[in-house]
Structure formats: structure tokens, C-alpha cells
């Protein structure tokens with residue numbers, strides 16, 4: 010009987026325990042400092058974030074608990090010896106700062122999290138995640154900087170094209186007892202590859218990240234426990250030029266000959282410790298196989314010179330030199346905060362043609378960035394040369410004119426031992442076509458394979474529509490963006506430039522951030538910018554300053570503030586704006602004191618750069634009617650940045666600054682309208698679309714005049730530009746959104762789907778598989794005509810996600826804690842499907858028009874809320890899951906707003922439809 014009662018009770022007990030720890034709450038994507046299980050974090054309070062997954066609706070976190078332990082076993086036993094946050098009532102699931110015991114250098118931290126929800130559920134513990142700390146104090150480094158501060162052998166560093174041979178450095182060391190943990194900390198400049206006992210450590214390439222080398226240098230951290238053995242061991246590194254040893258004499262900053270610092274910290278099983286450091290006992294040679302390298306000109310590898318076994322113990326270094334102890338490059342040697350570059354993808358050639366005897370042209374089918382992996386078999390000493398270009402000439406040879414002085418040539422000399430495989434280490438190219446000469450016999454399609462190389466980051470966005478032109482442009486943007494991340498956002502990847510131009514990314518970075526998780530890359534870049542700031546406040550046009558250009562304008566350095574604001578809105582990260590607040594403020598006052606006259610900011614350098622020119626061969630327009638005045642741009646941007654600073658001052662609690670920025674802003678606005686607004690006609694400056702756009706976008710237009718000013722944008726675009734793009738890259742930062750926000754989404758759509766000149770579609774029609782530097786990239790002067798430049802995207806990608814798909818962060822609750830979902834069903838566009846992996850989880854929006862019905866599936870991540878704008882004439886027209894809204898669980902009608910019925914929802918999947 011008792012048994013029977015117990016059996017009857019069992020389901021009740023089970024249900025009860027399910028309620029305690031809900032199976033429907035999963036914790037995923039645990040991150041420390043926005044990275045998964047990072048090694049070598051040098052912050053004392055790193056921030057922890059997690060995502061909650063659940064199939065339910067309206068799930069919000071009400072509390073969390075974090076446990077951090079120094080070993081995985083301890084964590085599994087709930088022994089949180091570093092930190093037990095206990096249960097904290099809070100809905101915060103991103104950026105929770107570690108607040109446990111102070112961490113020492115080289116600490117291992119294992120952590121897990123559990124959450125409670127507002128509807129009374131409790132999750133189980135997450136799976137464990139980890140981070141380790143780096144070397145937190147400079148005094149933790151016993152290693153010294155080593156290298157060779159002069160040319161070696163055949164190197165001709167006084168050439169204008171400066172290519173060194175790679176330097177090989179090595180040391181052997183004994184290990185006498187069992188190693189529990191071995192951690193390598195290394196910086197090798199410009200670029201390094203680290204080896205232990207013959208094995209390359211890590212899968213990063215082109216490491217470490219580029220910096221303002223005389224201010225700050227990055228080191229990387231690796232767990233190398235598995236690589237060591239008892240007995241004799243060898244450690245070694247190869248150093249390439251990278252951006253440290255200049256690629257051109259004299260116009261690129263030269264920081265000196267390659268150098269490195271490396272420290273291997275050992276913890277033995279018996280608890281004792283030891284280390285291996287770079288010091289004057291290391292040996293060096295540059296007589297290895299990489300006989301020349303730099304990023305513009307390529308790499309030459311002579312396999313007959315291979316130093317077989319150089320990174321293994323027992324290698325004979327009789328011909329090697331003792332290293333020199335060299336000057337440290339900078340005061341700051343810090344852990345690299347962003348991920349390294351990796352081979353992220355591969356591309357197979359689509360065709361190969363022998364266009365002249367022995368000259369083969371490969372078409373990779375896609376303009377991309379990286380290099381090729383070569384397979385070859387032949388006699389010792391045979392040389393295979395490869396050159397890279399984005400286009401072909403009419404005679405099918407490579408079009409090299411737009412590469413300026415970049416030699417882009419990789420040469421492999423065979424050792425003659427069976428099938429040889431090679432790819433370069435210290436160069437990269439931007440190309441679609443590869444010319445191969447000197448290949449023994451006829452290479453087939455698989456003799457080369459493309460390696461796509463950029464910063465390791467998640468692809469966070471997918472986007473597709475029923476319009477093929479838009480889809481094609483999106484793909485081109487995707488390839489262009491991933492091709493221009495090289496530890497910094499570069500302008501281009503192919504010619505002798507490849508610099509981190511600020512102006513190219515001011516708004517582009519926001520669009521990119523939907524497709525890629527570029528958070529840490531841009532946070533790092535803001536530090537590059539601050540490091541490059543001059544003591545008096547000037548901010549450069551290019552950062553890091555491998556080209557030193559301090560032209561003092563508003564539009565390019567504006568990216569510094571605009572991107573900090575983006576990181577706050579998109580990722581909920583307020584640290585960049587806090588960290589750089591003082592420097593940003595200094596720059597703002599520097600510009601004011603030096604260039605402001607009667608509240609007009611008089612200085613500008615680039616104008617509305619790359620305005621579509623009137624004739625096909627021009628780079629820049631000569632037509633004054635197309636140019637927007639520099640003092641207009643300078644003042645409009647200055648005003649906008651004052652509003653951004655006002656926001657930052659509020660967030661950081663700098664109350665005195667809030668009113669100072671506000672007051673100055675009011676004066677600037679008055680002077681701006683006084684000078685630039687044509688009160689009679691209702692347009693700005695000389696009535697370019699750009700001039701009218703910024704007055705609207707930045708809130709400068711007096712109320713009541715907006716419609717007139719906007720009408721001028723439309724009229725000009727339709728009449729003078731024949732319904733085509735009517736701005737340069739500066740105006741394009743707001744073009745699509747201003748058109749849409751003021752009710753002409755249809756015109757924005759027209760610009761987005763045009764295929765005639767000038768348009769993104771025109772580029773695609775003319776063979777582009779990326780985005781060009783110039784609207785007329787197929788006809789313009791090659792002096793400035795890159796085939797892979799993302800700046801002309803302006804706000805196009807932002808518009809794809811925020812407007813077409815309707816996935817936008819609510820600025821009042823950053824990090825997509827609140828989402829504004831307002832799609833744009835425009836003209837003949839039948840379908841849009843997009844998803845975005847936000848810091849709170851996946852957001853999805855897929856809509857389709859069928860006759861008069863609008864069907865829309867959305868996903869709102871757990872712990873967020875969304876304002877959902879359903880295109881409809883009334884609330885009653887809208888259904889969710891085939892049911893009328895009133896009384897629908899979790900869907901609350903808010904208001905009607907300009908053709909949309911607005912609802913508020915919590916997390917979950919929803920199926921809206923509207924129509925008769």
C-alpha cells in the first residue's frame with residue numbers, strides 16, 4: 010500500500026523538482042571580456058556575460074549566481090575559492106564584473122553561472138567556462154627583448170622597398186621534473202611564429218595585433234603544457250617585418266628591426282616553479298628559407314635553405330649568431346585584448362588558363378584577402394612565382410596599375426623532394442586572380458588553394474531578401490568587410506597602403522557589427538587612436554599611425570566618438586566611452602580652440618570624399634555644385650559630436666561637462682543655422698543632398714523646416730542625380746536612413762537596387778565581388794582605385810538590418826536589452842529574412858508579403874523585450890499565431906504609429922500576420 014502511494018506521488022515529486030531547476034532554461038555562450046575561454050586577460054575585474062535560452066515566452070532574468078574557482082574540480086564541487094557572488098537580484102546578464110579575490114598573474118579561473126527568472130524558474134548550473142590571467146605587472150616579466158638591430162647578409166634595408174629576411178631565434182632548455190602547467194607569453198614584432206619542440210604554437214597568423222608600437226605592444230598567451238617533455242626541449246620563433254619594420258622608405262613609420270620577448274612560465278607537479286626567458290643566451294640567424302618578406306611586396310621562400318630541425322632540441326647552431334639585447338619598443342607591454350588573425354576560410358580556384366607559354370592565370374572566383382597554399386613537384390632550385398591582382402586586363406594578364414608600388418609577389422624555390430606544399434607567413438594580398446609562372450609542368454586547378462585571412466570573429470548576421478541585387482551587394486559587402494580586418498580596420502588590402510583610415514569606418518562599423526562580432530577589434534582600435542593622439546589633443550586621420558597624418562578635420566577623427574557610441578549601443582559596452590572620455594574631450598576642445606570662429610568649425614580636409622564624379626575617368630568631382638563646403642561639414646559634425654559627448658558625460662557622471670557641451674551646442678546650432686540655412690528656400694549651404702542630410706540627421710534643422718529641407722534631398726536626388734546615389738562617403742553615412750526616416754524608404758530602396766551608374770549594383774553588374782573605392786571603379790584613374798574598399802557602403806548595411814529586416818537596438822537600453830523591430834516592406838520587395846546574434850542571444854526577423862497579407866516571424870531573445878511594429882492599418886488587422894491579439898499571452902498593444910500597429914513583447918517566437 011505504502012509502495013503504491015509512493016509510486017502515485019512520484020510524478021508529483023518529479024514535477025516539483027523540474028520546477029526547481031527548469032529544463033527549459035539553458036545557459037549558453039559564456040564569455041569573459043567578450044571572448045570564449047580567453048587566455049591571458051590582464052584585467053583585475055574582467056566582465057562576464059552569458060545567454061539564456063528557453064522556448065517559453067516573456068522570460069526575464071530576476072537573479073543570477075556566479076561561481077569562480079581556481080580549478081575545474083573545485084568548481085564542479087561548488088567550491089568557489091575565488092568568488093561566489095551568491096544570489097544577486099538583477100536582470101543583468103552581460104558585462105558583470107568579476108568581484109572576487111584579487112587575481113595573481115597566470116591565474117586559472119573556472120566559472121559557471123545559474124539564473125532565476127521573473128516567473129519563478131531556476132536554471133541549473135551552466136557548463137563551466139574559463140579564463141586565465143596574463144602577466145599583470147611589468148615586473149612579472151623577467152624576459153628581455155632580443156633581436157639583431159642591423160641588416161643581415163643580403164638584406165638591403167635602405168631599399169625603398171624594404172624587405173628583410175625572416176629572423177629565426179632559438180634556445181634549448183632542460184626539463185627535469187613533471188610539468189603541471191607551462192604557459193608561454195610572447196610578443197614578436199612585427200610578426201612572430203612561436204615553436205616548441207618543432208611544433209607551431211597556436212593557429213594564429215600575422216600575430217600579434219598591430220599597435221602604436223612606440224606606446225603599446227601586445228603579447229599573446231598560450232597554454233603549452235602538452236608540448237613539453239622531460240629532458241631537453243627547444244623553443245624558437247620566426248620574426249617577420251609586419252608593420253614594425255617599415256615597408257617603405259621613407260614614408261612609413263619605422264619602429265626598427267624585428268625583436269621579441271618571450272617567457273615560458275613553468276609550474277611543476279611538486280608545486281615548484283621555473284621559467285625560460287629570452288635573454289642573451291639565445292641564438293639567431295636570418296639565413297633561413299624566408300629570404301624576403303613584407304606585407305606589400307610578398308614573401309620569398311627558398312626551401313633549399315630550410316633549417317631542418319631548428320626548433321627541435323639537438324640542432325647545431327654553429328653558424329648562428331648570439332642575439333643582441335635590444336631596446337624595449339614601448340613602455341606598455343599588455344595582453345592583446347582582441348582575437349588574433351586566423352585562416353578563416355578557404356577558396357578553391359574556378360579556372361586556370363595558360364595565357365602565354367608558362368604563364369598561368371587562376372581565377373579564384375572571388376576577390377578576397379589572404380594568400381594561396383601551393384602544391385608543387387619538381388626539381389631542386391625551380392622557382393614558382395605568384396603575383397596577385399583584383400582584375401585582368403583585356404589581354405587576360407594581371408591588371409596591376411591600381412596596386413601602386415606594391416610588388417605582391419610570392420616566390421617559392423623548390424627543394425626537389427616529392428610533393429612540396431607551402432604558404433607564406435608574413436605577407437598577405439587582396440586578389441581574385443593569381444598569375445603563376447615557373448611552375449614545373451602544367452599546374453592543375455588544385456595546385457593552389459586560397460586562404461581567407463582575417464581577425465577571428467563570429468559571423469553574427471545572416472541576411473537575405475527576395476531581391477537578387479540586394480543579395481549580391483550584401484555578399485560583396487560581406488567579403489569586403491572580412492577582407493579589411495587586419496587587427497585594425499584597413500581601407501584596402503591590396504595596394505601599398507592598407508591603413509586604418511578613421512573616416513572610412515565612422516558609420517560603416519555599425520553596419521559591419523551586424524555581420525561580424527567586431528566588438529573587440531573596434532574597442533582595440535579606439536585604444537590605437539588614443540595612443541596616437543598628440544599631447545595637445547590632435548587625433549590622426551590614420552591609426553595606428555604607420556602613415557603620420559594629422560590634418561585636423563572633424564569628419565575622419567569623428568569615428569573615434571561615433572564608434573565608442575556604437576560599441577555602447579550594439580554591445581552594451583560602456584567601457585570604451587569611459588576609458589577614452591578624457592582624450593575625446595581633449596580633442597573636442599583642441600579643435601574648438603584652434604579652428605572655431607564664431608561657433609563655426611572652419612577646418613575640413615576631405616570634403617564629401619568620393620562624390621560620384623561627373624565624368625568616368627575622374628577620381629574626384631570637379632563640379633562645385635557637387636561639393637559640400639568644408640566649414641558646413643566641420644560644424645555639423647562638431648555639433649553632432651557635442652551631443653555624443655553630452656551623452657557620454659551623462660553616463661560617466663561628468664555633470665559639469667553635460668551643461669558645458671549643451672551650452673556650446675546651442676551656440677553652434679544657432680551659428681550653423683545662421684550661416685548655412687537658406688531661410689527663403691529652406692535648404693543648407695549650396696543645397697547638396699549631403700548638406701541637407703546632416704542638418705536632419707544631426708537634429709540641426711529648426712522644427713517646422715524639416716519637411717522642406719528633406720524635400721530638397723529628394724528633389725536633388727531625383728532630378729540632378731536621376732534617382733541615384735547623390736552623396737560621397739560622408740553623406741552616405743546617413744543617406745539611406747534619412748530617406749527612410751522621413752518617409753521615402755521607396756527612394757532608399759531605389760538607390761539600393763539600382764544597377765546603373767552610380768550605385769552599388771553598378772559595381773556588381775561590372776563584375777565586382779567586393780565593394781569598390783570609387784563609384785566609377787571600372788573606368789577611373791588607377792592611382793586611387795581599389796577594388797576592395799568598404800567606405801562607400803555608408804549606412805547601407807545598417808539599413809539592411811535596422812530598416813529592411815527591422816532589427817535595431819533601442820539606444821535607451823543598449824546591447825539589445827530592448828529591441829526596436831520595425832521592418833520596411835517596400836515596393837516590390839516580397840521577402841526579407843535576417844538573423845543577428847546579439848549579446849543577449851539570437852534575434853530573428855523573417856517577413857513575407859503574400860497578396861495583401863504581411864506574415865512576419867520573429868524571435869526575441871530571453872531577457873530582452875521588443876517593440877514590434879507590424880505594418881497594419883489598425884490593431885484589429887493584426888493576428889499572432891493565427892489568433893487575435895487581445896488577450897494573447899505576452900503581446901501587448903501599445904499604439905498606432907504611422908502605418909504600423911505597435912506591440913510590446915517579451916522573449917520568444919512570434920508569428921504575426923496583418924491584412925484583410
Ligand code: RAM
Pocket residue numbers: 500506510511512513615618782793798800
Ligand atoms: C585614401 C583612401 C582612404 C581614405 C583617404 C582619405 O588614401 O582611399 O580610404 O580615407 O584616402
